[in-house]
Each structure stands twice: as structure tokens, then as C-alpha cells.
Amino acid sequence: MSRGANSTKESVEGSGIKASRSRLRQAAVPYVFLAPFLILFVVFLILPLAYALVISVFADKLVGGTVFVGFENYAQALGDPAFWGGVRRMIYFGIFQIPIMLGLALVFALLLDSGAAWFTSVFRLGFFVPYAVPGVVATLIWGYLYGPTFGPFSQIADYLGLPAPAFLSDAWMLPSIANIVTWEFTGYNMIILYAALQAVPTEVRDAGAVDGARPWQIALYIRIPLIFPAILLTGVFSIIGTFQLFNEPSILRANAPGVITSGYTPNFYAYSLAFVNQEYNYSAAVSFALGAVVVVFSYVFMLVTNRREVSA
Amino acid sequence: MAATPTRKAGSSSNILGSRLVVTAFLLVFLTYSLLPLFYLVVSATKDGAALFSSFGLWFSSFDLFANLKAVFTYDGGVFKYWLINTAYYSVLSALGAAFAATIAGYAFAKFHFKGRTLLFAIILGAIMVPPTALVIPTYLLLSKVALVNTPFAVILPSLITPFGVYLMRVYAEQSVPDDLLDAARVDGAGEFRIFWSVALRVLAPGFVTVLLLSFVQTWNNYFLPLVVLNDPNLYPLTVGLTLWNSVASGGGGAQNLYPLVITGSLVSILPIIVSFLFLQRYWQGGLTFGSLKD
Secondary structure: OOOHHHHHHHHHHOOHHHHHHHHHHHHHHHHHHHHHHHHHHHHHHHHHHHHHHHHOOEEEEOOOEEEEOOOHHHHHHHOOHHHHHHHHHHHHHHHHHHHHHHHHHHHHHHHHHHOOOOOHHHHHHHHHHHHHOOHHHHHHHHHHHHOOOOOHHHHHHHHOOOOOOOOOOOOOHHHHHHHHHHHHHHHHHHHHHHHHHHOOOHHHHHHHHHOOOOHHHHHHHHHHHHOHHHHHHHHHHHHHHHHOOOHHHHHHOOOOOOOOOOOOOHHHHHHHHHHOOOOHHHHHHHHHHHHHHHHHHHHHHHHHHHHHHHHO | OOOOOOOOHHHHHHHHHHHHHHHHHHHHHHHHHHHHHHHHHHHOOOOHHHHHHOOOOOOOOOOHHHHHHHHHHHHHHHHHHHHHHHHHHHHHHHHHHHHHHHHHHHHHHHOOOOOHHHHHHHHHHHHOOOHHHHHHHHHHHHHHOOOOOOHHHHHHHHHOOHHHHHHHHHHHHHHOOHHHHHHHHHOOOOHHHHHHHHHHHHHHHHHHHHHHHHHHHHHHOOHHHHHHOOOHHHOOHHHHHHHHHHHHHOOOOHHHHHHHHHHHHHHHHHHHHHHHHHOHHHHHHHHHHHHHHO
């Protein structure tokens, strides 16, 4: 470390070499600060992605071993009913689950922000608690709650003389998973929207109230448009999360092995391909194909919602 | 809120009525949010027989301590290792991730350098990369360097938090005044000393937020350890508990494992819930910053 006296002497003498060396050192500082993160970023994010991309254009052949096959794996994925079955299932899932979850989150955020209830801080905290529960544990608990033998819902139905609700049956599995996801993430999304609402300057909110607008009008025409970017953010994250669904189906498989097939979700399919079938190359291609699907859906979502924002 | 005296009695009772309705509505969702946790606590106090025979949402026998003892002694006390492993992976990952994110975020916020905009755009783009898409190629690469089935396989990939860098950049821009840094520079302090002894102190709340978020992320992680570990003694709680659950669901007299899965689940979420309740403001701080800029 150069001390103060040292640097004054430098500037007085105006030594060209010294000055340029210290300027060089100065210029290197931000890169040194970035180095720990960037090294990890390259090794554990860029490199795996690049590696997956490379292996996705190779295949293990009985004759000739691992050979370059170009887009053959991608072509196979595009024609793979198991892959598309999973994608279609996730689209179904998202069409119902995302609006319900984000709608609830938005309503709660608006209500809590406007102070339209008592004990708002208790609700805010209570709604957020499920987010602190690991997805694995949340799924285990809901799996037991859904259980046909000792699940409380079955017990209540039994007591009332009704047939046990078949939460884990083929027809009900997707709504049952949607419920777990909604339980986990409504509070999280609510907090993001609530924080955005809190950041709105008080003068802006009060402007509507002074004009004598009704609370729902203020919400619809002033507060919601103001936090539109935050709503968009939660929407994109929800779409990405939906296509990535893995924990819930893979754990519920223990409870209902017949219902959850290896292609139940695209991500579960990629996992099964890699670790059950040892088809690493094809699995990588499926992962990238899924990534492309996610990008397309996120992009379409942004396009549609942005147009709505302009026309509003 | 104090009602203004000029307000008519009718409208204030209207307000009271709507408050009542809104509060009741919120109470319904609060019940939904807490019911599974209540069920978990109730079930953790039951032995295997009571779990099947008594009503799920109310207490019956009280065997919490017997269950806890069983959780910690079953299968040679493997749960103890899961708990220690989880804590070990989470603490190291969180410290490393928070440090790397803080120093990088500070560099983005306080220095002008070549490639800054591009680098930051790439890091922001990485927030969108699904972590699960990385796990399989990460496993393949780690197996090439014989790191699979070691603690490093869980810790190292958990050290990158692009979202943390983004948070710390926003935080450093808002909280570290340039005057403070310039004053330290005039005093002749080197950039590293300025970071350590001046900036880091101001950045501490943001650092804690990233620390907490990474800690919880690693504590709750399932997919990565499931893929990169196959020695049960190295498992974290999430993978261990699902192992017990699938054994229990497999039947064949293994159903006595259910109380262990339930009680073990309760033990596994306690540290997170407690940290969440006590460090609330840091959690919410992170999410607030995240939504401000986007």
C-alpha cells in the first residue's frame, strides 16, 4: 500500500513510469474485485452450459462409439411424444396455476398495502412463512395431507360418509401439485408486489383518494399500473419456475408411482433420461429444447403484457 | 386510523364493516398458509399407530420425544449427519456466495471499467438460467475431476448467485457515498483497504441479506445434492428425508418410518423458520431491492 506521503512525492516528481504503473494497478482493481465471482461464474455456469451444448450434438452409437450427429438429438426431441406430453402438461398447469397464484398475491398485496384490515403485519408474515419451508418438506407434508389412508381430508370424508378425495389419482395429480406450488409461492410473490407498492410515493396514492375515487378504482387505475413492472417480473419468474417443475412430482412419485411417469414434467424427463437411461447426450438436447420453450413463452408473455400496458 | 369527527356515522360503520370482511378473508388464507405446518407439528407428537388411527389435525398420544429420539438414532444415527452436512454446506455456500457477490456488486457500482455494461448484462441474463438445467452438465463435469460424491460438489456450484450480485450493486449504489470513498483515497488508503474497512461496514445489511438468501437456498436445495451425491452419509436433510419417505411408501413393514419422516421434517425446517422470524427485515430487504429496479 502506498502511503499519502509517497503519492505526493510521485505527483511532484511526475515520474511517468511510476504514474502509469499505478494507473494500471488502479485500472486492474475492479477486475480483481470481480475475479472471485467471475471465476466461479465461468466454471459453474458458462462451462456447464457450453459443455451441455457440445454433448447435445453427439450421440453414443453401437458402432463407432460417441459420434457427432449434428441436430439429430434435437430432431428426436422435437418428435418425442414424452417430451411434448410434459411440455403440454406444464402449459395446462401454468394457464391455471399462475393467474390464480399471482391474482391472490396481487389482491393480498393491495389489501395489506392499503391497510384495509387489522393485523396486517401478522398476515404479511404468515403468508410468507411457507416460502421458508423447503419445497421438499412442503411436498412431503402435502403428500401426507393428501394421503388416502391417514390424510385428514380422507378422514373427514370418511366421517361424513363420503368417498375419500382422490388427490393423488391421475385426474387430480396436476391440481394437487398446483396447490402445493400455490401454497409455497403466493406469499413470496405477494412480498415482491407489496414492496413495489410501498415504493410508490405517498403523494401519488393520495391524489386518487382526494379526487373521491373508490378504493377499487384507485387500485385498478393507479396502483396496479404503477407496479406493472413488478407484476411482469413475477409473471416471468412463474413461467420459468413452472417449466422447471421437478421436486414436487419426483417426491410425489413415491406416493403414486403409477400416476407420475418419467415424462410427467420436461425437467423430470431430462433427469430420467440422464440418470435412469444414461442417455446424457439426448438429455442435454432435451434440456436445451426446454430452455427454448421457456424463452419463447417468456417472450410471448412479455409481448402480450406490454401491448396491454401501452393500450391501457 | 382515527376517523375524522366530521365523517358521518354511517360511513364509519361502513368502513368498519369492510375492514371486518377483508380481515376475515385474509384470515381464511392465513389458515391455509399455516394449516400444513400445524399438521406437521401435531403429527410429530404421534407414534406410528396414532398417526393412522387418530384424526390428523388434532393431538392424540404424545410421543414427540420418543419420535425425536428415534429420528436421531435410526439407521446408526444417520439423521445427525444429514443435519450436520446441511448446516456445513449451507454455511460455507452462504459465506462464499455473499462475499463474492458483495465484492463484485461493489465493483460494478463504484468503478468504471471496460466491459462493465456487457458483463453485467451477461450476469443479469444468468438469473434467467434455470438452475436445474445446469445440474446435469455440472454433474458430468465434476465426475471428470473426481469431485462427485464429495461436499465440494454441493458447495462449489452453490457459490454463484447472479441475483446476489445484482442486489449488491443496487445496494452499493444507494448506500455507499462516493465522497466517503474519495475521502479515504485522499488519505492514501489502497482500494482493498477501502473496501474492507470503509465500504464493507456500510454494505453489511446487504451482505446479510445475500448471506441469508444463499443460506436458505442451499439448505432447501434438493436437485443438486440428489444428483451429485450417492453416499447417504453425505446427504443433506432434503435428500435424506425423501429417501426415508420412499422407503416408507414402499410398504413391507417400513411404515413405521412415517413418524420419522414427519418429525425429521419438523426438525429440518425449524432453523429456517427461526432465522426467518428473527431476521425478517433482511429477507424482505432483499426482495424489496429486487423489485425496485426491475
